[in-house]
Amino acid sequence: MSNKKPRTAITPTRDEDFPEWYQQVIKAADMAENSPVRGCMIIKPYGYAVWENIQKNFDSMIKDMDVDNAYFPLLIPMEFMSREAEHVDGFAKECAVVTHHRLEADENGKLGPAPSAKLEEPYIIRPTSETIIGDSMARWVQSYRDLPLKLNQWCNVMRWELRTRIFLRTSEFLWQEGHNAFEGEQGGVEDHEKMLEAYATLVEDYMAVPVIRGKKTPEETFPGAISTLTIEAMMQDGKALQSATSHYMGENFAKSIGIKYQNREGGESFAHTTSWGLSTRTIGAMIMVHGDDDGMVMPPRVAPYPVGIIPILRDDQDKEALLEYCRDVVAKLKNIGIRAKLDDSDSRTPDKMWGMIKKGVPVRVEIGAREMEEGTLTHVRRDLGRDSKETCSVADFVTKLPSVLDDIHDTLYKRAKDFMDSNMAEVKTLGEMETLYKDGHKGFVKTPISVLKESDLQRVEKDNAITARCMPFSDNGQTVIFGKAY
Amino acid sequence: MSNKKPRTAITPTRDEDFPEWYQQVIKAADMAENSPVRGCMIIKPYGYAVWENIQKNFDSMIKDMDVDNAYFPLLIPMEFMSREAEHVDGFAKECAVVTHHRLEADENGKLGPAPSAKLEEPYIIRPTSETIIGDSMARWVQSYRDLPLKLNQWCNVMRWELRTRIFLRTSEFLWQEGHNAFEGEQGGVEDHEKMLEAYATLVEDYMAVPVIRGKKTPEETFPGAISTLTIEAMMQDGKALQSATSHYMGENFAKSIGIKYQNREGGESFAHTTSWGLSTRTIGAMIMVHGDDDGMVMPPRVAPYPVGIIPILRDDQDKEALLEYCRDVVAKLKNIGIRAKLDDSDSRTPDKMWGMIKKGVPVRVEIGAREMEEGTLTHVRRDLGRDSKETCSVADFVTKLPSVLDDIHDTLYKRAKDFMDSNMAEVKTLGEMETLYKDGHKGFVKTPISVLKESDLQRVEKDNAITARCMPFSDNGQTVIFGKAY
Numbered sequence: 001m002s003n004k005k006p007r008t009a010i011t012p013t014r015d016e017d018f019p020e021w022y023q024q025v026i027k028a029a030d031m032a033e034n035s036p037v038r039g040c041m042i043i044k045p046y047g048y049a050v051w052e053n054i055q056k057n058f059d060s061m062i063k064d065m066d067v068d069n070a071y072f073p074l075l076i077p078m079e080f081m082s083r084e085a086e087h088v089d090g091f092a093k094e095c096a097v098v099t100h101h102r103l104e105a106d107e108n109g110k111l112g113p114a115p116s117a118k119l120e121e122p123y124i125i126r127p128t129s130e131t132i133i134g135d136s137m138a139r140w141v142q143s144y145r146d147l148p149l150k151l152n153q154w155c156n157v158m159r160w161e162l163r164t165r166i167f168l169r170t171s172e173f174l175w176q177e178g179h180n181a182f183e184g185e186q187g188g189v190e191d192h193e194k195m196l197e198a199y200a201t202l203v204e205d206y207m208a209v210p211v212i213r214g215k216k217t218p219e220e221t222f223p224g225a226i227s228t229l230t231i232e233a234m235m236q237d238g239k240a241l242q243s244a245t246s247h248y249m250g251e252n253f254a255k256s257i258g259i260k261y262q263n264r265e266g267g268e269s270f271a272h273t274t275s276w277g278l279s280t281r282t283i284g285a286m287i288m289v290h291g292d293d294d295g296m297v298m299p300p301r302v303a304p305y306p307v308g309i310i311p312i313l314r315d316d317q318d319k320e321a322l323l324e325y326c327r328d329v330v331a332k333l334k335n336i337g338i339r340a341k342l343d344d345s346d347s348r349t350p351d352k353m354w355g356m357i358k359k360g361v362p363v364r365v366e367i368g369a370r371e372m373e374e375g376t377l378t379h380v381r382r383d384l385g386r387d388s389k390e391t392c393s394v395a396d397f398v399t400k401l402p403s404v405l406d407d408i409h410d411t412l413y414k415r416a417k418d419f420m421d422s423n424m425a426e427v428k429t430l431g432e433m434e435t436l437y438k439d440g441h442k443g444f445v446k447t448p449i450s451v452l453k454e455s456d457l458q459r460v461e462k463d464n465a466i467t468a469r470c471m472p473f474s475d476n477g478q479t480v481i482f483g484k485a486y
Numbered sequence: 487m488s489n490k491k492p493r494t495a496i497t498p499t500r501d502e503d504f505p506e507w508y509q510q511v512i513k514a515a516d517m518a519e520n521s522p523v524r525g526c527m528i529i530k531p532y533g534y535a536v537w538e539n540i541q542k543n544f545d546s547m548i549k550d551m552d553v554d555n556a557y558f559p560l561l562i563p564m565e566f567m568s569r570e571a572e573h574v575d576g577f578a579k580e581c582a583v584v585t586h587h588r589l590e591a592d593e594n595g596k597l598g599p600a601p602s603a604k605l606e607e608p609y610i611i612r613p614t615s616e617t618i619i620g621d622s623m624a625r626w627v628q629s630y631r632d633l634p635l636k637l638n639q640w641c642n643v644m645r646w647e648l649r650t651r652i653f654l655r656t657s658e659f660l661w662q663e664g665h666n667a668f669e670g671e672q673g674g675v676e677d678h679e680k681m682l683e684a685y686a687t688l689v690e691d692y693m694a695v696p697v698i699r700g701k702k703t704p705e706e707t708f709p710g711a712i713s714t715l716t717i718e719a720m721m722q723d724g725k726a727l728q729s730a731t732s733h734y735m736g737e738n739f740a741k742s743i744g745i746k747y748q749n750r751e752g753g754e755s756f757a758h759t760t761s762w763g764l765s766t767r768t769i770g771a772m773i774m775v776h777g778d779d780d781g782m783v784m785p786p787r788v789a790p791y792p793v794g795i796i797p798i799l800r801d802d803q804d805k806e807a808l809l810e811y812c813r814d815v816v817a818k819l820k821n822i823g824i825r826a827k828l829d830d831s832d833s834r835t836p837d838k839m840w841g842m843i844k845k846g847v848p849v850r851v852e853i854g855a856r857e858m859e860e861g862t863l864t865h866v867r868r869d870l871g872r873d874s875k876e877t878c879s880v881a882d883f884v885t886k887l888p889s890v891l892d893d894i895h896d897t898l899y900k901r902a903k904d905f906m907d908s909n910m911a912e913v914k915t916l917g918e919m920e921t922l923y924k925d926g927h928k929g930f931v932k933t934p935i936s937v938l939k940e941s942d943l944q945r946v947e948k949d950n951a952i953t954a955r956c957m958p959f960s961d962n963g964q965t966v967i968f969g970k971a972y
Contacts, residue, residue: 035618036566037559037609042622045554045637052555068531069538073523074560074611074642074658075582080522081589082597096561096609097586097599101646103567103579103610111568113583113608122599123523123582124589125560125611132521136528145831151531156560156642160587172560345631 008293009358018237018288023166025287028358029296032166039164039171043280046359047167049304050283051174055154057206057302058176058278061198067150067178072132074156075123080131083256094160096125096171125158130275133179134257141271143262144183148191149271152178167284168241168486175279181259181271185250188272189227192248195276196229199244203282208299208412209233209289210420211243212444212481214470217452226250232469232481234420235288238442240469240483243285246276284486289416296360297382299412300405307333307340307401308361310352312368325372329365332398338405340365357382362408363401383411420444424481430454433482437464444469444483452480494779495844504723504774509652511773514844515782518652525650525657529766532845533653535790536769537660541640543692543788544662544764547684553636553664558618560641561609566617569742580646582611582657611644616761619665620743627757629748630669634677635757638664653770654727654972661765667745667757671736674758675713678734681762682715685730689768694785694898695719695775696906697729698930698967700956703938712736718955718967720906721774724928726955726969729771732762770972775902782846783868785898786891793819793826793887794847796838798854811858815851818884824891826851843868848894849887869897906930910967916940919968923950930955930969938966 010028014021026032031047034040043051059069075098102117126132133151141149158172178195182188196213203209211231221228225247232240254260254270263269290297300306309329311322326342333340341361343352356364366378377397381388381404392400423443427433433445449471451457461467461482469481496514500507512518517533520526529537545555561584588603612618619637627635644658664681668674682699689695697717707714711733718726740746740756749755776783786792795815797808812828819826827847829838842850852864863883867874867890878886909929913919919931935957937943947953947968955967 035559036563036621037561037618040559040561042559043557045556048556049554051557068535070531070534071529071537071660073521073526073528074644075523075526077522078589078597093589093600094587095589096584097589098582098611099585099599100583100608101580103564103581103583111564113585114579122586125584132523135522145833158560174557347631 009295009354010293013293014236014291019165021293022284022288022291025291025295025358026166029360031283031287031296034166037171039161041164041166041170041172043174046304047283050286050298050302051280053302053304054202054206054278054282055176058198058202059154061202062152062178065150065194065198066148067152067180069152069154071155072129072136072153074126076126076129076132077123078121080135081124083131094162095127096158096160098123098125126155127157127159128277129153129155129157129177130179130253131257133177134253134259134273137179137181137271137273138258138260141181141259141261144264144269146261147181147183147271148187150178150180152176165284167280167287169281173280175277178274178276180274180276181254182273183263183269183271185272188248188250188274192227192229192246192274192276195274196231196244196246199246199276199278200231202278203231203233203243203285204413206299206301207282207286208301208409208416209243209282209286210413210417212420212470212472213474214472214481215477216245216470217468217480220468220470222247224249224252224256226252230470232483233285233289234416234423234444234483235285235486236291236419237288238423238444238484240444240485241281241285241288242469242485243282244276244278247274249273249275290412291360295358297412298360298362300362300408303360303362305339305341305361306405307338307363307365308356308359309340309342309365309367310349310356311342311344312349312366314369317369322367322369322372326367329367329377329394329397332394333401336398336402338401362405365397381408383408383415430456430460434460434464437466444481446472446475446479446481449478449480495781495840496779499779500722500777505651507779508770508774508777511777511781511844512652515846517769517773517782520652523657525647527650527652527656527658529660532790533769536772536784536788537766539788539790540688540692540764540768541662544684544688545640547688548638548664551636551680551684552634553638553666555638555640557641558615558622558639560612562612562615562618563609564607566621567610569617580648581613582644582646584609584611612641613643613645614763615639615641615643615663616665616739617743619663620739620745620759623665623667623757623759624744624746627667627745627747630750630755632747633757634666634668634673636664636666638662651770653766653773655767659766661763664760664762666760666762667740668759669749669755669757671758674734674736674760678713678715678732678760678762681760682717682730682732685732685762685764686717688764689717689719689729689771690899692785692787693768693772694787694895694902695729695768695772696899696903698906698956698958699960700958700967701963702731702956703954703966706954706956708733710735710738710742712738716956718969719771719775720902720909720930720969721771721972722777722905723774724909724930724970726930726971727767727771727774728955728971729768730762730764733760735759735761776898777846781844783898784846784848786848786894789846789848791825791827792848792891793824793851794842794845794849795826795828795851795853796835796842797828797830798835798852800855803855808853808855808858812853815853815863815880815883818880819887822884822888824887848891851883867894869894869901916942916946920946920950923952930967932958932961932965932967935964935966 035042099122100113102114104114154176211233216228227248229246231243251270253273259271330340364380378391426446466482521528585608586599588600590600640662697719702714713734715732717729737756739759745757816826850866864877912932952968
């Protein structure tokens with residue numbers, strides 16, 4: 001056995017430096033980059049296409065659940081924040097504050113906010129739209145006939161973050177935020193469960209990221225909520241990433257913002273509300289779950305293009321004929337609803353191949369003179385690498401591609417699930433858990449629910465930089481899962 | 487002939503007070519409303535669904551043209567604005583300025599920007615992303631191999647407006663902005679023509695709004711552009727609304743922001759760029775082109791739901807059976823890809839009918855006990871009113887509906903086109919034009935191009951509150967069209 005390190009496309013490798021590996025994968029796959037605006041990212045076309053696919057799939061799910069999309073203002077009046085501050089301890093004060101509405105040049109010609117255009121009351125850029133959507137709901141809901149009211153918004157939000165990391169924590173990010181209102185407890189409780197299941201479906205069935213569905217412990221529950229549900233995924237460094245949450249607020253939010261209505265008996269009731277959100281953060285999770293030392297590995301159902309085609313050109317060859325043959329393959333795949341990207345640039349062939357590998361294109365197709373003569377093509381799976389290289393007729397490829405893509409999805413999911421399962425320890429006591437982490441355990445630890453009552457819990461969490469991730473549904477609330485978290 | 491005014495659902499009528507009619511239609515159709523944030527609107531579900539349909543159709547067009555979507559920061563560094571200020575006279579200074587990044591409570595507990603969290607350099611909320619996208623393009627374009635680069639962004643933008651009107655002019659609005667770069671003049675010129683044609687297709691073929699395609703006069707050309715193309719629509723008050731524009735900047739923008747590249751000869755060249763945008767403003771145009779004195783009239787291809795179904799319930803009747811019959815119609819239409827909305831609320835039947843009329847649902851279906859027994863339904867076209875009422879079998883309805891919707895589209899388009907044509911005057915001189923407007927002409931006036939050189943032009947424009955809308959392509963630049971404009 002050789003000790004020689006195999007050549008990888010990404011330096012450093014995951015083992016060497018996971019956080020730096022993550023940044024390098026994003027760069028190599030050309031998904032996003034830092035911007036000239038502190039803490040804000042630019043989502044490049046290859047990264048944005050993933051977000052569009054996430055949006056498309058989730059949007060169609062929530063429309064089937066009778067949720068309506070709408071759009072609310074970017075700015076939040078200060079008065080709304082004061083209201084929230086009264087009710088919510090954990091209220092985020094780090095936010096972008098708009099204080100002026102005009103620029104003007106000073107005596108030296110330097111542009112700045114015009115003193116004459118100072119706003120009487122500043123606005124803040126929405127860190128969430130909870131208050132401004134709630135304010136509308138309070139006006140729109142007058143009678144039980146107006147319920148349920150289910151609203152969702154796809155938008156940008158802003159929270160001033162000091163330490164940022166692309167996709168995972170940025171001052172501006174994209175998300176959807178849903179805010180639903182119901183007549184009674186049952187409607188609200190069922191809704192926040194249904195929404196969590198929609199997230200789990202999205203993340204597992206489209207992004208191939210296995211998650212643990214569960215309920216947050218009282219300490220981790222969203223301020224003001226009766227119950228916070230979460231899906232937690234395990235990254236390849238063993239850390240947890242909370243991929244989406246769904247909250248049931250009972251009547252708390254409705255009472256603070258005034259969502260009351262005439263009930264069926266003619267009296268006045270407060271609505272039961274839920275809120276639920278998923279952001280571009282999940283793209284970060286997908287990278288850290290599937291990426292390898294050669295770059296990104298895209299799950300086929302959200303991949304910008306599931307197939308990449310590379311024409312293998314030689315100097316003496318009829319370039320146009322080969323490209324025509326390749327374009328015909330693109331067209332045949334388009335007919336069955338699968339997007340293929342032809343790299344007809346004049347880069348070198350090895351650069352094109354490594355480009356596709358680093359971008360994690362699920363299936364790479366290579367077509368040279370021999371393939372063209374024979375009516376075939378050669379294809380390689382990103383998840384299995386060069387051992388999966390095969391040559392077959394174009395017709396056969398088109399026929400089998402949908403099931404190949406399904407198999408790639410299943411393989412990625414199973415690989416990640418096996419990883420999560422094998423990095424999940426189970427112990428009976430707080431002491432055992434602490435020993436595990438002190439001994440270098442990377443991953444989750446499951447304990448009996450009784451651990452939450454131990455007086456030493458906070459110290460153990462703090463010393464080991466772990467938190468209670470959730471009480472998994474699968475154990476009916478009898479256990480808690482701990483882990484380090486992003 | 488009776489002088490009695492017919493009852494209308496909207497007060498005032500278009501003739502009585504067009505601007506107020508417009509606001510009342512939006513309210514009656516439940517499309518949008520003013521928000522607690524000065525000058526910003528809330529786009530309600532029924533209005534937002536129109537925007538989603540516009541987005542879906544236009545997005546698929548631009549993707550076919552190899553445009554990539556991406557996302558750039560909401561905030562623009564002041565330094566970028568200064569750069570733009572140097573180059574652009576018409577640079578907009580009315581914008582939202584972010585000066586602080588934290589809130590804190592003062593001694594009285596009142597929240598405000600924290601003095602300790604004042605930004606060294608303020609940011610502004612994007613009024614357009616031209617500079618920040620251009621800055622990226624300058625980094626991304628190094629070689630002719632990187633061209634063409636075609637980027638589009640769907641986002642919110644903000645311009646501090648003093649006098650606002652929902653959809654037409656609001657401080658925050660939604661739009662797409664495209665920014666493309668090419669190797670040479672030909673690529674840029676062709677691109678800005680192609681993009682204008684895409685807009686014309688979107689607005690005419692989906693929104694049923696006829697437009698005049700043309701080029702802006704030098705005075706009306708976008709600052710810094712070589713050529714600005716526009717599509718102009720005529721509202722029912724005879725005023726023009728510029729529905730979308732497409733600019734060719736030559737090398738001007740590339741020079742100011744540094745988009746240069748190594749050309750095919752090994753030398754250095756500046757890219758030729760275009761930019762093109764369409765906003766939620768077009769929804770306002772659609773309302774003012776198609777709406778009538780009973781409310782909105784939705785063009786079927788962007789209607790949130792082309793069909794609305796009203797169950798006509800009587801007290802002694804089996805409600806559930808009737809609703810089941812209605813749901814079956816909804817399912818049958820879903821099968822052919824047409825969305826139908828069943829109003830199963832417990833509002834009164836006349837309220838439901840007027841609700842659908844005011845919302846402008848293209849085809850209203852009424853189903854009562856008789857229809858259910860006979861396996862039929864009754865349907866009415868919004869564009870033709872009660873005279874178009876017909877009863878037919880459900881199967882026949884499903885079969886003919888697609889062509890009925892096409893016919894509604896064609897009818898709306900033709901009606902608007904006839905209106906525009908009949909309100910287009912043609913004169914030879916500036917004097918004749920002025921007389922027309924002084925005599926109360928509402929509509930456009932076409933003149934020979936030579937009028938642009940007359941010294942009295944500016945005075946005539948100012949006195950009559952008109953502007954040169956465009957030099958229509960159809961006259962090969964030999965004429966100019968004038969009009970009052972939104």
